[in-house]
Amino acid sequence: MASKVQEIAASHAAAELSVATISIDDIFHRYDEAIALNGVSFEVRPAELFALLGPNGSGKTTLFRILSTLMLPTAGRALIMGHDAAKDPNSLRRQIGVVFQAPSIDVKLSAYENLWHQGHLYGLHGAALNQRIDEMLGRVALADRAHDRAETFSGGMQRRLELAKGLLHHPSVLLLDEPTSGLDPGARRDLWQYLRILRDQERVSILVTSHLMEEAERCDRLAIMNQGKLVALGTPADLxxxxxxxxxxxxxxxxxxxxxxxxxxxxxxxxxxxxxxxxxxxxxxxxxxxxxxxxxxxxxxxxxxxxxxxxxxxxxxxxxxxxxxxxxxxxxxxx
Amino acid sequence: MASESTSFPTSLTPSHSGLFLPAFSLWWREVVRFYRQKGRVIGVIASPVVFWLVIGSGFGTSFHAGDAAGQRHYLDYFYPGALVMIILFTSIFTMMSVIEDRKVGFLLSVLVAPVPRSAVVLGKVLGGTTLSTIQGIIFLVFAPWVGVHVGLGSFLLVLLTIFLISFALTALGFAIAWPMDSAQAFHAIVNLFLIPLWLVSGALFPVAGALGWLRLIMRINPLTYGTEALRGLLYPNSSSFALGSSLVALIAFAGLMFVLAFVMANRRTTRPAA
The missing domain is CATH 3.30.70 (Alpha-Beta Plaits)
Structure with a gap:
């Protein structure tokens, strides 16, 4: 736990190269009797592709909920871009794009309408929003289907629209929960390729939860979780x-x-x-x-x-x- | 660990993205989504017609011989009550979308956006209110057949009343649906509380003729003020309540339900939001 003095000193320090975009500090979480997270700490660096790897029930979904401000931790602190998930959720929400495992697009709306709605939630509107929507649809290769309803899209196209939705407001940090589940091998490959482009060109920090070893291998660093604890942290090669x-x-x-x-x-x-x-x-x-x-x-x-x-x-x-x-x-x- | 977590420049603008733009967008989505589901549109137009004709005619002929209310036909008495029931069902059930939105990830994507919770409640509740107000207006088309001929002023007051009832009930539906994870549980609550609430709202029998304890329940039931306001506007001098006090009661009801919905949605707990 940081002292007040340390916190103030840290906040005055100029941005260093090693500044963490996500900082998880000794987080505990308990559901009734079951302990889901038992003192987890780690950091994610700028423009890093980071995997949170663990079997079902290891606590990675709990951590994802806490990071995306959907749930308060029982104890401990989660910061993204310096904003506390528990104390200042709206400032943190501005900085993050979130892609959930469950589809969040409205299939009764067109691709364009989904993004139009999403933009409004982030205070974007008018010509600036239109331009950004066109840009994002082009990037995820859905420009020619912009005005078709999402229910007519394939699974891979829907996932790309999810990604466009999560990235519309230029987040500094992208959180993805099991992003490749239900995708065919081709669509999985496309998604990973796009995540790497995003990291290299836009310098977005990306945290991906996964239960697949081969996916974690593709990341810059990974944390392995088991029964609510961090059991390993490092680059795939080091580990x-x-x-x-x-x-x-x-x-x-x-x-x-x-x-x-x-x-x-x-x-x-x-x-x-x-x-x-x-x-x-x-x-x-x-x-x-x-x-x-x-x-x-x-x-x-x-x-x-x-x-x-x-x-x-x-x-x-x-x-x-x-x-x-x-x-x-x-x-x-x-x- | 802490010494590394340097803070990032924070802007001076408010951290959330305002109230009206997100609320407008959520309202828009609720309405557009509705009109793109043909089954729901047909249900909205057909159900008031079927409901009023079947139930009203059945009750009407059964009650006709011993009609004590002094009105021409029971269908006339039943008309404002039927209107309230239609609003009740549409308002409450539009908020099933809260449960559906939570089941897929849509609601989560709204909750992780920097949107004040009041905007989420306002947008969704106004969306449901719009739909049930429209349904109420469709039902008003039958008014001339039950001997209702209102002027423009009364008509606008009828619309206002329908809007207030819709808003209050949709907000109540939102508050009930928010913590629920299944449509079945939602149905159970509706059957247990809301249908009885309607039964004792003056929709089926007048407040004046009720027993002492029942009359008390009817008087504290906010829906009674909706039924009575509509009855008084559609059939002048037939309501036992003054229009002004009924409208004040409805505005208070709507405000209270909005606050309840906001309190439900604004909680942040250590339990999963989905």
């Missing part, structure tokens, strides 16, 4: 490097015994996760030959891979990102 080496996974009819045998024989750490033995080690390809020769008949299958963000997650939490039930549910939802 992967901390594992140092390869990931070796062994299938065995008796993984627990095998793991303890490996530990005593090679003096290394071997964990059992989802009924498979899992080892982090450099020069994995050489290690496999040793281990297979050492325990003939006890290993059914072997795999070696470079660490992924999921491996970072496993290392920090001791369990897999998705439980099997979650995985099936997610596949059904994505289908």
């Amino acid at each position: 992967r490097h901390e594992i140092g080496g390869d990931i070796i996974v062994l299938d065995s009819p008796n993984p627990v015994t095998l793991a303890s045998k490996i530990e005593s024989r090679f003096a290394i750490s071997a964990k059992v996760i989802s009924r498979k033995v899992r080892i982090e080690r450099e020069n994995g390809h050489r290690f496999i030959t040793d281990v297979v020769e050492a325990f003939p008949g006890e290993i059914d299958a072997v795999s070696v891979s470079k660490p992924t963000l999921e491996d970072v997650f496993i290392r920090r939490t001791g369990h897999r990102f998705w439980t099997e039930a979650d995985q099936r549910f997610q596949e059904a939802a994505d289908a």
